Amino acid sequence: MKFTEEHEWLLEEGELIVVGITEHAAEQLGDVVFVELPEAGSAVSKDDEIVVIESVKAASDILAPLDGEIVEVNEALADNPGLVNEDAQGEAWFFKIKPSDTGPMADYMDEAAYKDFIA
Amino acid sequence: MTDLKHTPLHALHVELGARMVGFAGYDMPVQFPDGIMAEHSHTRQSAGLFDVSHMGQVILSGAPMADIAAAFETLVPMDVAGLPEGRQRYGLFLNDEGGILDDLMFANRGDHLYVVVNAACKDADIARMKAALEPAVSVTPVTDRALLALQGPAAEAVLAGLNPSVAEMAFMDVATLELDGADCWISRSGYTGEDGFEISVPEHHAESLARTLLSNDAVAPIGLGARDSLRLEAGLCLYGHDIDETTLPAEAGLTWAIQKVRRAGGDRAGGFPGAEAVLGQIASGPDRKRVGLRPQGRAPMREGVALFAETEGGEQIGAITSGGFGPSVGGPVAMGYLPADLATPDTTVYGELRGKRLPLTVAKLPFVTANFKR
Numbered sequence: 001m002k003f004t005e006e007h008e009w010l011l012e013e014g015e016l017i018v019v020g021i022t023e024h025a026a027e028q029l030g031d032v033v034f035v036e037l038p039e040a041g042s043a044v045s046k047d048d049e050i051v052v053i054e055s056v057k058a059a060s061d062i063l064a065p066l067d068g069e070i071v072e073v074n075e076a077l078a079d080n081p082g083l084v085n086e087d088a089q090g091e092a093w094f095f096k097i098k099p100s101d102t103g104p105m106a107d108y109m110d111e112a113a114y115k116d117f118i119a
Numbered sequence: 120m121t122d123l124k125h126t127p128l129h130a131l132h133v134e135l136g137a138r139m140v141g142f143a144g145y146d147m148p149v150q151f152p153d154g155i156m157a158e159h160s161h162t163r164q165s166a167g168l169f170d171v172s173h174m175g176q177v178i179l180s181g182a183p184m185a186d187i188a189a190a191f192e193t194l195v196p197m198d199v200a201g202l203p204e205g206r207q208r209y210g211l212f213l214n215d216e217g218g219i220l221d222d223l224m225f226a227n228r229g230d231h232l233y234v235v236v237n238a239a240c241k242d243a244d245i246a247r248m249k250a251a252l253e254p255a256v257s258v259t260p261v262t263d264r265a266l267l268a269l270q271g272p273a274a275e276a277v278l279a280g281l282n283p284s285v286a287e288m289a290f291m292d293v294a295t296l297e298l299d300g301a302d303c304w305i306s307r308s309g310y311t312g313e314d315g316f317e318i319s320v321p322e323h324h325a326e327s328l329a330r331t332l333l334s335n336d337a338v339a340p341i342g343l344g345a346r347d348s349l350r351l352e353a354g355l356c357l358y359g360h361d362i363d364e365t366t367l368p369a370e371a372g373l374t375w376a377i378q379k380v381r382r383a384g385g386d387r388a389g390g391f392p393g394a395e396a397v398l399g400q401i402a403s404g405p406d407r408k409r410v411g412l413r414p415q416g417r418a419p420m421r422e423g424v425a426l427f428a429e430t431e432g433g434e435q436i437g438a439i440t441s442g443g444f445g446p447s448v449g450g451p452v453a454m455g456y457l458p459a460d461l462a463t464p465d466t467t468v469y470g471e472l473r474g475k476r477l478p479l480t481v482a483k484l485p486f487v488t489a490n491f492k493r
Contacts, residue, residue: 030344031156033444034417034451052473054419056155056444057344078417 001089002105003114004065009089010108016072016096017105019065021053024118026088029055032081037073037095044070044097046104051094053084065108068099126172127265127325135340142343143238145173150342158345159446162311163487166271167341168332174266175241176319177248180231181257187232190256191225194248196368196391198378202227207291207306209376210234211368212244217393217400218364219371220247222356226293226306233293233304235266235317237358264304265325270315270349272490273337278305278316281331285316290491299328310346312353312489351452352445354411354484360422361409361440361454368397370405370456372484377401408462411482412439412453414470418477419444419451424470426455431476436461439470445486452486453479 002010007025011018026032034054044050044064051062073095077083083092099105109117123146132139137148148170151158161167179187188199195210202208207226211219221240226233236244241260248258269278278285281298288294288307296305301324309315320328332338347357356362362371379385383398391397414420419442426437442453453470461468464483469476 030150031154031444034419036418052418054444056348056446057149059419059421081417 001111002108003111003117004108005117006063006065007118008062008065010065010105013096016098017066017068018093018096019062020093021062021084021088022114023088026084026092029053029057029060029084031056032084035077035081035084035094037077038070040070040073042070044068062094064097066097066099066104067101068097070095071098072096124173126170127322128170128172128267128329131326131329132170132340137340137342140343143173145238147173148340148342150344151340153339155342155344155348156446158339158341159348161339162271162313162341162345162349163447164272165337165339166269166273166277166315166335167311167345168329168338169268169270169341169346170265170329171268171317172265172325173238175234175236175238175244176261176264176266177234177236177241177245178231178259178261179234179248179252179256180259182255184227184230184232187256188227190252191232192381192387193390194251194392195223195225196377196381196394196397197225198380198387199225199232200387201378201380204229205293207293207308211373211376212247213368213391213393213397214364215392217367217396219358219362219366219368220244220364222358222362224306224308228293228295228304233319239359261319263322264319265322267318267320267325267329267332268309268315269318269332269338270309270311270313270341272314274313274315275492277332277335277337280335288316290314290493299324299331301328303328307492310353310355311349312355312485312487313349314490314492347441348443348446351441351443351454352447352486353489354454354486356409356454357441366409367393367400367405369400370407370409372409374401404459406459407437407456408459409440409454410457410462411484411486412442412455412468412470412479413482413486414451414453415467415478415480417450418472420453420470420472420477420479424453424455424472426457426479427469427471427476428461430469436468448486454484457481
């Protein structure tokens, strides 16, 4: 698993990358009450704001970590946004992206580096 | 921010694991480890303990009560003279145009008026009262007492465990009662839409009283986050957001707070700042009104979201002044201002969120039924 400075986690799954937010980010956000996901099939560019997360306190954006195509989104989050607080790094994945350029993956942090980053 | 002030409960908040934020110059708990949703629900179902010591407590004294009341009536459009001893009332400070400078509570405590004002406004409020009332009436900020609120359906039983007399108080009654060995000024009121009490306690007793209350399983500590969602669901205004210097009482839906004796035709009509504008708007009806709004989708719409009559085009017709997620409602809720002809329940309007116009339904306030002990 890799991590971005935007507190996303990225997990390789075959030729796809599964993306969510970290437990640390979920805890900082507080109770999540709404998640707006991109449309499956949409083409995105790295750093596009493609997910909106609303917690009880405030709205936050999630940026596309890579160029590519969104091939699947986690529809379960629409009905149960609280899943983000329950299982941020598992069941509450946001989307799966088919990257057109995996170059940035090499720059993202491993778990040890991310732990240092949030310490 | 190193110059944030601390309330007498600051160390307790930190000990309880609160996430602290700066608010109106004070370092205050925004949430405890349970989180805003759980704190909100706990208050609606049991009892929540809030630290509101940042608010301004002020005593008006030094003259016969009739004179204090008459003097205070020059500052607020409320019936002060007719407020019986042991009762509290909601009030408003207004500017000369009738705009709201602050909202407040005032109580007749026998030989003095006890006034509670918003934290962010308290310095200006105290200066305003001193300028208008002194030397005939003494204006004394209370700086050696904390202010706690115990809110929720279990509040009466919890507090009655410390002093059974609290059960005899009705909504908006005030009394001086001993709690946990401390001389407390208690009112049966709050800011959540639930039954409950606000308790002014000497600062050196505040932490002990808070610990005693929290030792009851029915009571949990509640932060400012849940305080905001509770008051929003209850349809209560937050000063600086839903009401400010640009809003007059009638358009804010606060005409009820101006008793008939102070309105046109009343025995003591007018005689307060902005009277002409305020009474004029009550007579003619406001052009815009504060309304409840329910976003039809799941996305919360927060303060500042522009409102439109149509899905595209047209001028902005209003804005959201408070909004977020209502845990007891189970969806997003908001308040804002709309033209009077659109301020009817079940009307659909559109809020512009992230470039898209999303529908909201005008709704009756409050969003949740108030549970006051009348």
